[in-house]
Amino acid sequence: MSRYFTEDHxxxxxxxxxxxxxxxxxxQGQLGDIVFVETPDEGRALAKGDDAAVVESVKAASDVYSPxxxxxxxxxxxxxxxxxxVNEDAEGEGWFFKxxxxxxxxxxxxxxxxxxxxxxSKL
Amino acid sequence: MTxxxxxxxxARPLEGDAEPATFTGNRALMLEEPLIFEIGSGATxxxxxxxxxxxxxxxxxxLRTAPIGLPGLSEPETVRHYTRLSxxxxxxxxxxxxxxxxxxxxxxxxxxxxARMPGFADLHPLTPVDACxxxxxxxxxxxxxxxxxxxxxxxxxxxxxxxxxxxxxILAIRAALDARGEGARKTIxxxxxxxxxxxATAAFAGYAVEDIPATPDGRVDTAALIARxxxxxxxxxxxxxxxxxxxxxxxxxxxxxxxxAGAFVYCDxxxxxxxxxxxxPGDLGVDAMHINLHKTFSTPHGGGGPGSGPVVFSAAxxxxxxxxxxxxxxxxxxxxxxxxxxxxxxxxxxxxxxxxGQMGMFTRALTYILSHGADGLRQVAEDAVLxxxxxxxxxxxxxxxxxxxxxxxxxxAIFSDAGLAEGVSTIDVAKALIDEGFxxxxxxxxxxxxxxxxxxxxxxxxKAGLDQFIGALRSVAERAKAGDPxxxxxxxxAPRRRLDETLAARRPVLVWKEPVAAAAAAE
Numbered sequence: 001m002s003r004y005f006t007e008d009h010x011x012x013x014x015x016x017x018x019x020x021x022x023x024x025x026x027x028q029g030q031l032g033d034i035v036f037v038e039t040p041d042e043g044r045a046l047a048k049g050d051d052a053a054v055v056e057s058v059k060a061a062s063d064v065y066s067p068x069x070x071x072x073x074x075x076x077x078x079x080x081x082x083x084x085x086v087n088e089d090a091e092g093e094g095w096f097f098k099x100x101x102x103x104x105x106x107x108x109x110x111x112x113x114x115x116x117x118x119x120x121s122k123l
Numbered sequence: 124m125t126x127x128x129x130x131x132x133x134a135r136p137l138e139g140d141a142e143p144a145t146f147t148g149n150r151a152l153m154l155e156e157p158l159i160f161e162i163g164s165g166a167t168x169x170x171x172x173x174x175x176x177x178x179x180x181x182x183x184x185x186l187r188t189a190p191i192g193l194p195g196l197s198e199p200e201t202v203r204h205y206t207r208l209s210x211x212x213x214x215x216x217x218x219x220x221x222x223x224x225x226x227x228x229x230x231x232x233x234x235x236x237x238a239r240m241p242g243f244a245d246l247h248p249l250t251p252v253d254a255c256x257x258x259x260x261x262x263x264x265x266x267x268x269x270x271x272x273x274x275x276x277x278x279x280x281x282x283x284x285x286x287x288x289x290x291x292x293i294l295a296i297r298a299a300l301d302a303r304g305e306g307a308r309k310t311i312x313x314x315x316x317x318x319x320x321x322x323a324t325a326a327f328a329g330y331a332v333e334d335i336p337a338t339p340d341g342r343v344d345t346a347a348l349i350a351r352x353x354x355x356x357x358x359x360x361x362x363x364x365x366x367x368x369x370x371x372x373x374x375x376x377x378x379x380x381x382x383x384a385g386a387f388v389y390c391d392x393x394x395x396x397x398x399x400x401x402x403x404p405g406d407l408g409v410d411a412m413h414i415n416l417h418k419t420f421s422t423p424h425g426g427g428g429p430g431s432g433p434v435v436f437s438a439a440x441x442x443x444x445x446x447x448x449x450x451x452x453x454x455x456x457x458x459x460x461x462x463x464x465x466x467x468x469x470x471x472x473x474x475x476x477x478x479x480g481q482m483g484m485f486t487r488a489l490t491y492i493l494s495h496g497a498d499g500l501r502q503v504a505e506d507a508v509l510x511x512x513x514x515x516x517x518x519x520x521x522x523x524x525x526x527x528x529x530x531x532x533x534x535x536a537i538f539s540d541a542g543l544a545e546g547v548s549t550i551d552v553a554k555a556l557i558d559e560g561f562x563x564x565x566x567x568x569x570x571x572x573x574x575x576x577x578x579x580x581x582x583x584x585x586k587a588g589l590d591q592f593i594g595a596l597r598s599v600a601e602r603a604k605a606g607d608p609x610x611x612x613x614x615x616x617a618p619r620r621r622l623d624e625t626l627a628a629r630r631p632v633l634v635w636k637e638p639v640a641a642a643a644a645a646e
Contacts, residue, residue, distance in 0.1 A: 035629045036628070058628060084629070
């Protein structure tokens with residue numbers, strides 16, 4: 001399994017053709033306490049860069065973009081009652097949604113962990 | 124009368140925690156106040172009525188069998204409850220209200236006096252036209268001022284507030300495109316420097332919204348905007364002056380390019396107070412713009428009164444403006460409505476409201492305009508801009524001012540959280556301002572500035588008032604840079620300490636429920 005990152009601070013874990021998407025530790029730190037997450041419905045077709053989810057903190061509401069194209073398998077239902085999971089474990093239990101990748105070649109345009117760390121250090 | 128000339132003031136308690144508790148929970152003139160449901164009792168009533176003599180079975184199954192669940196209070200208890208709550212609040216009548224983008228300025232008392240004149244205040248919206256010629260004259264005269272000040276062709280007076288005005292403008296643009304057979308234009312471009320309501324308006328009117336980036340100096344990226352124009356673009360929505368408090372200098376270039384591409388220019392005129400009397404949006408190629416009477420023309424808002432958002436139109440959009448409107452004829456004023464619009468207004472897209480708009484705000488706004496005159500309005504804009512620049516330049520040595528190097532600001536000064544100590548953020552600065560007796564500034568908006576603090580002093584404030592605010596913010600900023608841990612728990616002197624906004628958002632309690640023990644005892 002490998003993990004990729006976007007410049008918009010999403011991460012995606014890929015296992016076969018299944019991807020799990022969330023926002024990064026850096027992103028949750030910037031947003032502050034998260035109070036609401038809207039995840040995409042099962043079966044929704046997403047193109048790379050589409051608005052896939054909404055995350056709202058006490059400071060701001062932000063769109064979460066799909067790092068790759070694919071079809072949503074499930075949204076993280078636990079976030080409906082416990083949006084704070086994103087603050088507590090952004091890159092683990094605070095995942096947003098899973099999807100079936102339609103074009104795994106799109107992953108080549110994303111960053112690996114080291115590159116993302118370097119990207120964040122310059123912000 | 125003895126005058127205290129020494130400047131001595133009694134010391135205030137520093138921390139409520141260190142003070143002995145009182146029996147009531149009150150602290151002298153700071154009165155604690157429970158919820159109205161907790162004071163009231165079902166056994167109390169403000170007025171005694173005889174028990175109604177109901178015919179047996181007269182109400183059938185509709186007769187109430189359970190308590191109504193309203194708090195019972197006497198009149199003095201009710202008056203005291205709301206007066207006590209109001210003392211824990213902050214208002215423009217108490218002090219400087221530096222909210223950027225909301226423009227909280229003084230509401231002149233002359234406006235209030237005129238608005239309360241029975242001839243205006245007691246009118247019913249269905250009064251026959253020949254019995255309300257004076258009110259129609261007010262609408263017509265205000266409309267004339269708005270059209271003249273903006274250099275536009277016509278005005279729709281009925282929209283009820285800023286966002287309602289935006290919708291009115293976009294609906295007129297949609298009607299104009301449909302009339303041209305170009306209804307396929309489905310995209311509206313919105314720069315990052317625009318008001319947050321702009322993309323919401325475009326989406327609500329059925330358009331796809333595309334962001335246009337801002338430049339590092341806080342203005343719209345003109346090249347990126349022009350490059351994006353095409354046959355799918357219906358309109359561009361620009362806020363000018365924008366939310367970074369800056370004038371969009373390329374407005375005319377942008378308008379010309381937008382028109383050449385067959386689209387329309389919507390200008391968010393919420394910040395018109397910074398340019399009124401100096402700039403006419405009509406000269407900049409604007410096709411539609413709303414004017415917030417409750418901002419530029421001093422009518423109350425923010426809980427104090429309804430908004431009012433008339434929309435001015437260019438000649439190209441005027442045929443599509445909504446009904447009703449007032450027309451001057453040889454026999455006096457008449458209302459142009461569906462039945463009377465006839466062929467000369469057949470293109471109107473419909474109505475925004477049932478009646479004619481916020482009449483009470485029209486009387487106030489016209490009073491403000493007439494009491495200032497054209498030269499006075501120009502000075503309003505100049506003083507508002509001068510005050511904002513005074514704040515900007517007085518604080519740029521202690522707070523990061525991202526756009527200060529680009530030149531003067533317009534009506535509002537903007538700072539970022541760069542340079543604050545690790546762990547101290549914008550919200551801590553804002554909360555500490557409460558301890559200093561000021562309402563906080565706008566926080567975390569606009570989004571293009573990290574940890575934004577947006578301050579709009581308006582022309583209301585004197586130099587002395589501004590100096591006191593600047594002194595307070597400077598002191599808080601210095602503590603924030605030094606990492607004073609006391610800021611994290613501010614406010615310390617407010618009726619309530621730091622509220623748990625996260626818990627309030629995650630688990631809001633919106634309905635009072637009778638405590639279980641009390642409910643059981645009542646049975």
